[in-house]
Amino acid sequence: MNESLVRFLIFFLSLIAFSTLEFFFQYRKRTQSRKSRWPANLAMIFIGGIAVKIALPTGMAVFSELASSKEIGLFNLFEMSFALELALSIIILDLLVYIQHVLTHKIDIFWRFHRVHHADTDLDTTSALRFHPIEILGSIAYKSFWVMVFGFSYETIFIFEIILNFMAMFNHSNIKLPHRLEKLLRLVIVTPQMHIMHHSIHQYESDRNYGFNLSIWDKLFGTYISDFSSEGVIGQLYYRACSEHKLWALLKLPFKKI
Numbered sequence: 001m002n003e004s005l006v007r008f009l010i011f012f013l014s015l016i017a018f019s020t021l022e023f024f025f026q027y028r029k030r031t032q033s034r035k036s037r038w039p040a041n042l043a044m045i046f047i048g049g050i051a052v053k054i055a056l057p058t059g060m061a062v063f064s065e066l067a068s069s070k071e072i073g074l075f076n077l078f079e080m081s082f083a084l085e086l087a088l089s090i091i092i093l094d095l096l097v098y099i100q101h102v103l104t105h106k107i108d109i110f111w112r113f114h115r116v117h118h119a120d121t122d123l124d125t126t127s128a129l130r131f132h133p134i135e136i137l138g139s140i141a142y143k144s145f146w147v148m149v150f151g152f153s154y155e156t157i158f159i160f161e162i163i164l165n166f167m168a169m170f171n172h173s174n175i176k177l178p179h180r181l182e183k184l185l186r187l188v189i190v191t192p193q194m195h196i197m198h199h200s201i202h203q204y205e206s207d208r209n210y211g212f213n214l215s216i217w218d219k220l221f222g223t224y225i226s227d228f229s230s231e232g233v234i235g236q237l238y239y240r241a242c243s244e245h246k247l248w249a250l251l252k253l254p255f256k257k258i
């Protein structure tokens with residue numbers, strides 16, 4: 001089966017599964033209706049997908065093949081089993097994505113685009129799709145650079161991207177997990193109750209819990225918080241009105257004065 005089709009099917013099934021779970025096990029009351037947020041959030045991932053197809057039709061595979069054919073990149077210099085290479089690559093890629101996320105908050109020009117994601121006033125599985133197309137292209141460029149440095153294989157990138165998309169849709173979802181399961185999962189992975197604090201309206205909380213997959217990076221680098229100390233309002237201070245969350249407003253948001 002075609003790789004793009006596999007990715008789309010996993011994405012589509014995750015969307016149905018998480019939105020169904022949100023319906024039955026809702027964590028927080030919505031402040032805006034799905035109708036006012038979902039069309040723009042879904043359109044953003046659609047536009048982002050088209051932008052990537054135009055900019056890089058064959059995806060990051062081209063960099064992986066280039067690194068392999070030129071025998072550059074750390075993983076092309078050492079012999080190891082596929083399982084070990086995959087495990088190491090996923091851990092390294094996850095750390096790189098954590099660093100990238102910190103940078104998108106700390107560097108003004110990157111934050112302009114990343115705040116489109118943070119302006120969402122509620123968090124649910126569609127929030128994980130709401131990234132500005134330019135941020136998506138920037139993210140592809142960042143990862144492509146590291147693909148050349150480490151020589152990640154095509155299979156590795158394919159599997160990591162599926163895990164990352166699935167986990168982002170999971171940890172943005174509005175699902176209340178049983179308390180014990182939540183605590184247990186959080187020992188290893190980022191849960192919805194852990195990630196939601198990163199979407200706080202207060203910077204002292206949005207500068208925490210940057211991880212997307214493994215929870216270890218925040219704990220290791222001192223950016224972890226276990227609970228809200230604020231009242232737990234989600235979003236950005238200046239983008240509260242429904243009109244700010246229409247598609248065109250989201251596409252223009254990075255170019256507005258902060």
Ligand SMILES: [Zn+2]
Pocket residue numbers: 101105114118198
């Ligand atoms: Zn963020």
